[in-house]
Amino acid sequence: MTVVLKLGGSVVTDKETPETVDDDALDRAVETIADADESSLALVHGAGSFGHHYADKHGVTPTEGSHDAEGVWAIHDSMRRLNDEVVGRLQAAGVPALPVHPLSVGARDAESTLSFALDSTATMLSEGFVPVLHGDVIAQAGAGATIISGDEIVAHLARGLDADRVGLCSTVDGVYDADGDVIPEITDFAEVADALGGSEATDVTGGMAAKVRALLALGAPAHIFGPDALSAFLAGEPAGTRVSG
Numbered sequence: 001m002t003v004v005l006k007l008g009g010s011v012v013t014d015k016e017t018p019e020t021v022d023d024d025a026l027d028r029a030v031e032t033i034a035d036a037d038e039s040s041l042a043l044v045h046g047a048g049s050f051g052h053h054y055a056d057k058h059g060v061t062p063t064e065g066s067h068d069a070e071g072v073w074a075i076h077d078s079m080r081r082l083n084d085e086v087v088g089r090l091q092a093a094g095v096p097a098l099p100v101h102p103l104s105v106g107a108r109d110a111e112s113t114l115s116f117a118l119d120s121t122a123t124m125l126s127e128g129f130v131p132v133l134h135g136d137v138i139a140q141a142g143a144g145a146t147i148i149s150g151d152e153i154v155a156h157l158a159r160g161l162d163a164d165r166v167g168l169c170s171t172v173d174g175v176y177d178a179d180g181d182v183i184p185e186i187t188d189f190a191e192v193a194d195a196l197g198g199s200e201a202t203d204v205t206g207g208m209a210a211k212v213r214a215l216l217a218l219g220a221p222a223h224i225f226g227p228d229a230l231s232a233f234l235a236g237e238p239a240g241t242r243v244s245g
């Protein structure tokens with residue numbers, strides 16, 4: 001049973017204050033993951049108030065690239081520091097976490113098609129480690145470097161590792177309908193398009209609409225849920241909104 005789980009940047013950081021980890025929320029998530037003791041778990045985390053802030057400052061998005069090495073490094077470096085924090089706390093809680101930095105293993109061609117070697121991630125999993133990936137900048141042919149969101153990495157991992165279960169843990173309890181109620185299941189983008197917005201904070205990768213689109217394109221069932229439902233998700237129980245294309 002392979003599980004791919006993303007901890008949203010809005011969960012693990014205080015998205016309103018640049019470069020601030022949300023200590024309580026991250027510790028709670030780490031504790032829940034340690035308690036679950038999932039045998040084959042690949043983790044991804046988002047950018048929150050780390051990467052998005054620098055991406056915005058240097059004008060880099062998933063489609064607008066940059067050849068400015070210092071700017072690209074500033075974005076990556078902020079994500080690397082957040083990743084150090086996440087990996088360090090997981091290890092302190094007894095989870096055998098190791099980092100995988102997308103900048104060093106992935107690239108896009110001129111048509112934006114992603115190639116992303118999964119050898120390190122897959123081998124870590126089979127050796128009993130918990131790989132921890134993150135949204136990042138990656139080199140793109142003809143564009144310098146562009147942003148890759150944690151959600152895109154989740155989709156790539158889910159396919160490449162043939163995941164049995166995929167989860168996006170965000171700050172919301174699930175995907176809300178126009179009345180603010182959690183939608184139990186989404187099978188078609190058009191049915192929910194009107195209710196889906198972007199993100200409330202600085203976010204260059206598109207908020208909820210982009211998440212639902214990416215998850216609908218997967219073969220595996222995926223769930224979007226809030227931190228309170230993380231242990232249920234890891235136990236294989238229903239959590240938040242189920243998205244299946």
Ligand SMILES: Nc1ncnc2c1ncn2[C@@H]1O[C@H](COP(=O)(O)OP(=O)(O)OP(=O)(O)O)[C@@H](O)[C@H]1O
Pocket residue numbers: 007008009010011045046047048049150169170171172174175176177195196197198199200201203205206207208209
């Ligand atoms: N219909 C909807 N239901 C739920 N949330 C929605 C909806 N439309 C827009 N949103 C927004 O989407 C946000 C979740 O997307 P966001 O990209 O901020 O999450 P994240 O993955 O946790 O963060 P990050 O992108 O930094 O990793 C919510 O906080 C909410 O503001």
Ligand SMILES: C=C(C)CCOP(=O)(O)O
Pocket residue numbers: 009045046047048051052055075079134135136137147148149150151204205
């Ligand atoms: C802005 C950067 C570097 C990555 C964005 O990842 P996300 O928070 O998962 O959308």
